[in-house]
Amino acid sequence: MTSAAPGSVTQCATCGVERAEPLPEVCPICADDRQYVPAGGQRWTHPEASAAHGARIEFLEREADVINLVHRECPGIGQKPALIRTDHGNVLVEAPNHISEEAVAAVRGWGGISALIASHPHMYGVQSLWSAAFDDAPVYVSAPDEHWLGLRPRNTVVWGGGHQGEEIEIVPGVRASQPGGHFPGSAVVHWTARDGRGVLFTGDTIGTVADPRWVTFMRSFPNWMPLSGAVVRRIADHVARYEVDRIYANFGGCVPHDAGAAVHRSAERYARWVDGEYDDLT
Template sequence: MTTWICKTCAAHFPDSVSPPAHCPICEDERQYLGPNGQEWVARDAIETTHANDWRELEPGLAGVGVTPGLGIGQRALLIQATEGNVLWDCVPMLDDATAERIKALGGLKAICFSHPHFYTGMAEWSAKLGNVPILLPEADLAHVMCQTDNIVPWSGDHHEVLPGVTIHRLAGHFEGSSVLEWSHGANGKGALMVGDTIQVAPAAGWVSFMRSYPNMIPLPAREVRRIADRAATLRFDRIYGGWWDRVILADAKAAVARSADRYIKALD
């Protein structure tokens, strides 16, 4: 029995002898299959070829990726809050050295997400770290490929994970697409972890909002307005997107407002 990983999106699937027939995540209009069609990688096969990549980002915040890159290449964020550690988003593997490092920091209180494209290895992470609760918005439970008893659904438009660490469901890309507001981040000015609920653009100081980024499917103007208006009610100066280089270090709140205005104007 093997845990199979979709080569394109890095979603984990339940253990089986042979790979599953399909990856529903990649067959959805928001993702895609690679040029060779559906391909699979056995979890065991990446044990020796890949490792976690750990980078300190600011006091109380580390990033954890996988190197060499796998799937869509995102990195997770490890928030070290006063009352415990929270993992935001996830990557396709947790190697032993990184598991020990996280345990030495006190383990995890919860794993939570921007959206289903980053669920990937969540069942493995949770199990290896002592069955950590995986907080998922009810709206996106249908996108879970690797079921585990450690999933704890939440509903509504926001959920406090720990004091100073709150998830807000802004929807858009997925119905459950969320951001995490970390009040101690950015030297107390607040940091917003966005995955691709709000996508940090390559041009400094700009973001975007899409139903699908790889397939370039836009969101309607009213949705962009709604997402930007919700973001405007949160307290943050810095944004961490879903990838290492997708960060706005300062004045990020103005960047979201400016970018929403530009987007809506372009749709007129």
């Protein structure tokens, strides 16, 4: 687990997460049962090679002060990091899997980046390069998942090593905590928008679904591995500390209103199904 200068970062082509030399035989994040190594085997790349094949970042304004960074032709799993714009500095939730001068200039136009936080290791992307592009902005990494770092950004802030309920304030008005679930250190980020409503950025801790009235919970989304009813209820109880009107997940999904209630009723429905309460319907 070493540091690397911009330009020397290698990425797994499958998950997009950065890694320093010497490279392992296979990406540990992809070899884990929450992800996968493709049938064609391990492949490595880097941002310069991706750019030569058309990789780029586009920008989508979701609401006032929330901008998604959208991957086009990039390595990795296609997450849509969210830039939260505040009067106290901007926070990038999840890290892109690509970086370019054009993308950095665009983010500067939105007010830059004061801090980065990934919800879990699948979202580390090339966070060291984005941090370096913004004066070594701090990169928040949850303590239970720190060992997944294949490259440590120069300004890494390890947090949440005490207990799962621990909370930090990244900038005034933007707080993070660790309900766990998908990973032991899986984090959510809460922000109070200018309309006074609470917005929760949930990563893979709470997943959006086709019906915006509901959400879901999984250990692995690509491999469809569930969590237990007890863990799902724990996650719902954890996020109940926040007033949540809207949810933004990490792949562009959204619960547009009354999201706190959606989490509660979804957790109950999920727990009852996995606990066998509805087995007679199967």
